[in-house]
Amino acid sequence: MIIHRVVALVLPPQSTFELACVAEVFGVQRPGLPVSYRFEVCAEQPGIVSTMAGYDMAVTSGLHALETADTVVIPGWQRREQPAPPTVIDALQRAHRRGARIVAICSGAFLLAHTGLLDRRRATTHWRMAAEFAAQFPGVHVEADSLYIDHGDVATSAGTAAGIDLCLHLVRNDHGAAHANQIARHMVMPPHREGGQLQYAAAPLTARTPVSVAPVLDWAAERLHEPLTVNDLAARAKMSPRTLARRFTAQLGISPGQWLLQQRITAARALLEETELPVETIATRVGLSTATNLRRRFRTTVNTTPTAYRRSFGRGGSI
Helix, strand or coil: CCCEEEEEECCCCECHHHHHHHHHHHCCCCCCCCCCEEEEEECCCCEEEEECCCCEEEECECHHHHHHCCEEEECCCCCCCCCCCHHHHHHHHHHHHHCCEEEEECCHHHHHHHCCCCCCCEECCCHHHHHHHHHHCCCCEECCCECEEECCCEEEECCCCHHHHHHHHHHHHHHCHHHHHHHHHHHCCCCCCCCCCECCCCCCCCCCCCCCCHHHHHHHHCCCCCCCCHHHHHHHHCCCHHHHHHHHHHHHCCCHHHHHHHHHHHHHHHHHHHCCCCHHHHHHHCCCCCHHHHHHHHHHHHCCCHHHHHHHHCCCCCC
16 A cells, blocks of 8 residues: 655644644554555744644644645644745645645635635635635635535635544545545544535524434444335434434434435445445445446446446555
8 A cells, every 4th residue: 555645734823623633534553454644744844833722832844844745734724814924835836736635624724725726616614714714715615514625636624523524535535435434433433424514503592402313323324225215214213204304404414315325325335345246236235226326326426436436445456
């Protein structure tokens, strides 16, 4: 496996949580998993970098670290009212021209936007900063509700835990769903949230706490091989399909049908990677009935065919 070099660019005062999200996904070696990433932290100048948590970090690498990075991550930028450092912008632009993937988490999208790499493209950031971002960068199409947006060469995420969702998404693209799922399992995280899901949903002002859909999710996830429908999920939850749809939208940002399809495609990806089962058998095991249906859904969701996906990420693949 080729080692992919990930470099986090920290800027004072650095948000410790956003940096920890990146380090946890790309920098921790886990038992039973091959080492696929090498993680490093750099700053505009080597030395002490203050954090928002009240302690300082000693960073030994400067911007030269970006010259050989495969992925550069900007885990937040707190000084948005100040001009972007010219040396940092230049280093990011040169890394992108060289072919590095540039990733911004939360307020890091502001620094990335200063490079011009988001011009006339979709981007997201923390919902609280979305209006500020849109006003400052009118040439960027801001999607305030999205968890993350990935263009391949550049990617942005919403705040806090959405950074983990984006990092796991990048691992999934680099090394397949099974590899990303194993990392998520170690982190006790949901293995996959689509980037188009809502960042948050405003809670209704009622005296009763809405019933969580989590038990229905757990029940359905164990029965993907069955021909489950939205009506089946509603019956399990003991509510009408319309009420279930409202709960899904409020708590997950997607419909029950969309969630069910996501789970089936994720399960299909793992089986394509880890087994030699025929596509027809995989389609049956994940509840998509036929190979034709699986191929159609797979191409729409993953932008490739099951055969091509297995060639890239299967046991005999080149990655």
